[in-house]
Amino acid sequence: MALDIKSFETIISSRFLSFTIPSPTLATHLLRVAVLDSPIQLTDSPQVAALFVPQAREPDWIFSTESGHLQLLLSSPGISRLILIGNNPIDGSDSPPLTYHKRDDDQYVKSLENSLKPLFFALSPKVCVKDGIFNVPILDYEDNLICSVVLERRVGVFVGEMLVEDVEIESDSELRDFRRRLRFKRMPNLVQTEIRIVPEKGFGLDCVKIGGEVKFTPETKVLVHSYLIPMAASLSLIGSCIEDRVQNGLKPKALCLGVGGGALLGFLKTQLGFEVFGVEMDEEVLRVARQYFGLEDCEIQVCVGDAIEYVEKLGGKDRVPNLVSGEVNVDCYLDNANGFDTKFDVIMVDLDSCDARNGIIAPPSEFVKKHILLAARSILSDFGILVMNVISATGLLYDTLIHEFQEIFPELYEIDVGNGENFVLIAKVSPVLSPLSECENSFLRNLRIAISGKYLDSIRKI
Known part of the structure; x- marks a missing residue:
């Protein structure tokens, strides 16, 4: 069917054509235009x-799906229409290639641009023509990926298609940097989990x-992972309270909503001594986390269920969770008779919205x-904090989110992750006079x- 060029005269919200x-x-070659x-x-x-798609990455979900295209557009402030151009995949595949090696695209782009x-x-x-001059800026797509290989593709009941891939990324040091990543097709531009991997002994x-x-x-x-470090840094706001708990022989407790590969959960348990509980919607995600990301080695207690429903029921104080280690238990809610203490010192929220068309990629609007x-707030301890990863397409939407939190929590803080996308929003149950001037204790040290000091020093009160 022929395209009607006149139809492009108007911006039509969320219209997608390829x-x-x-x-x-x-x-002899075809170009795919989206x-x-x-x-x-x-x-x-x-x-x-x-935007020109990097050569050999045309089948990657980032460039071949509408959801990937949407995230590219939303990460380009002020853009009303994004045109994507790339070589048409010969095999028609819409999945990331099994292997990828970065190449220089400068000559390729120059040959097509004019x-x-x-x-x-x-x-x-036609309103884009101003004073007789027409100009469409060419956006640069840059990431630090050198090469990648897909280890496995799986399908979860709730998250849909996902893949596990090993990658090598550019390093600021002379040492090579190898990572393992988990990505979902529904939000392909977001790396759900990223951990460092090391070669087995005997290989340099x-x-x-x-x-x-x-x-x-x-x-x-x-x-x-870029935003997980500042999420952990938020604990400095309650460092002295955590230290008091430890000194009294008690473990601090963390509830992690959204497990993914479990990197944050494992870090909280093994490096900071937390008792950690996780809630993950999709059982297949947990299987991937255990097989590829070391979650099982950390003996994290996890529950399969809807994180929002979980908080709502737990906050009702008539149900408590049955969190089990090593195996999945779909029935997360049991009677109060099991005596589980439902007060957490920190709730870490790492949930995406599943649909970014409202401009909020994380967290879900619900x-x-x-x-x-x-x-x-009701299931946090007296000094507890709620820590949330936020990705918003516009400052106005982020301001609206802050306003919602300010109606419930007396103090808010934020950390700018510095990647142009993520902010970590921190809400405190109780205000403190000088949270950043606490004397150093063993927990804070x-x-x-364990983490980058720059994030500890960049927490800003809102």
């Missing part, structure tokens, strides 16, 4: 931008490669409803050793 055209540089209009009304003068200007013009509202870093014969093992003692926040 088609193929002959490559202007290689007659056009997405923003779901958010930005301005009366729409801005159109284009040839495709008439296409960009045709796909843009110089002689190994991803996808080779050398086996890698998870390193669970360090956090490398979690920030007043009755859920009240329930969360241990925390500073």
